[in-house]
């Protein structure tokens with residue numbers, strides 16, 4: 001079987017969040033299980049081609065949109081899978097992937113639309129003849145539309161994975177013209193969404209299958225509360241909607257080999273985790289390693305429950321615990337967290353995106369905070385558990401599928417139901433109690449390290465889905 005896999009970010013080449021982790025690990029794992037995979041990503045200015053051994057090949061693709069031609073040069077890298085990078089500096093030679101903290105680039109429809117056309121053109125020209133095209137989130141959601149509507153490849157099956165329904169790629173209706181599409185697909189059953197163009201909706205309608213990243217989120221998004229206006233469309237297509245739990249790459253996230261942490265360890269040498277804690281506290285100026293260390297790592301976005309942390313900061317500063325917060329995102333949160341840098345003795349704050357520091361934190365911590373308002377899957381909690389760090393999370397989406405509260409017979413984490421300050425703080429206090437029960441705490445640390453949240457089983461489920469689609473009906477709009 002041959003599969004084209006496209007994503008706007010692929011680890012380790014470009015990453016702003018969990019999408020990159022999955023889009024890096026999944027195609028490689030699928031390829032290692034015998035499927036021929038061609039990955040595609042835009043070549044951003046921020047990609048270090050020398051470091052990654054990405055080389056230019058003798059090919060280019062022209063995309064003509066609304067009487068303008070965009071030329072993409074082609075770069076390539078072969079590891080477990082083959083990755084192609086399409087380069088157009090006018091569109092992708094910028095400082096950010098999607099836009100600065102103040103907001104998205106206004107021409108994101110053209111940027112990712114042109115990229116989607118370029119991939120389709122390249123597939124055709126190079127006779128890649130895929131059996132299936134797998135796209136991810138709104139940025140590449142136009143590909144199933146183009147596959148059906150422009151290229152008429154009705155025998156080529158398409159899968160779209162929704163990593164986060166909150167981001168849909170919504171543009172004014174004249175995007176139809178900017179993207180050389182026809183007004184005949186600007187209607188409620190196709191690309192139109194309240195008189196605008198919605199890329200993700202197009203991807204859902206035109207794909208053979210829609211997946212999302214955890215079974216609970218797959219159910220949640222068919223309800224108005226989590227559906228971000230697309231719950232009706234998802235209910236309509238619920239017979240092709242699947243929830244497949246993401247996983248992490250256990251080679252990339254491994255405390256036994258991680259080069260960034262202070263001291264490597266595994267479940268049999270878990271006492272060395274405390275060396276990581278001691279050295280981390282020292283490095284960032286926190287005191288008293290006998291207190292529990294809570295960490296938060298993530299995008300500073302409303303979704304991540306950052307408001308709960310902000311509103312609870314005074315109480316947290318009085319707790320018998322240390323906190324380390326690493327994040328970067330929306331300006332209002334960046335500004336707030338910058339304003340409290342160094343203000344509290346027991347709270348270390350870093351407003352930054354810093355993978356090396358995040359790894360040290362996963363290794364050093366006792367508890368990870370994930371108070372998300374919604375969480376399609378969440379990877380931080382899986383990474384944390386791989387590093388023997390227990391998880392305090394709000395019971396939603398993928399967090400519900402991966403964390404079991406200690407009040408349950410086999411529980412190994414702390415969950416709270418409602419996103420209120422009281423419930424959040426209560427979970428933090430419960431964690432202090434758990435931490436003071438040394439025997440139980442250490443058993444749970446070992447338990448979570450031995451659990452399996454690896455991407456391998458995710459890859460097996462995707463291959464099964466791809467195979468089942470061979471016999472599915474062609475998409476009919």
Ligand code: ADP
Pocket residue numbers: 016017018019021164297298299326327328352353354355358377378379380381383
């Ligand atoms: P998202 O909704 O942002 O995709 P996920 O939990 O799925 O959330 O994935 C987050 C990924 O990004 C994890 O690998 C996490 O370690 C990483 N990450 C998020 N913010 C930062 C940061 N400020 N510095 C380093 N890594 C980060």
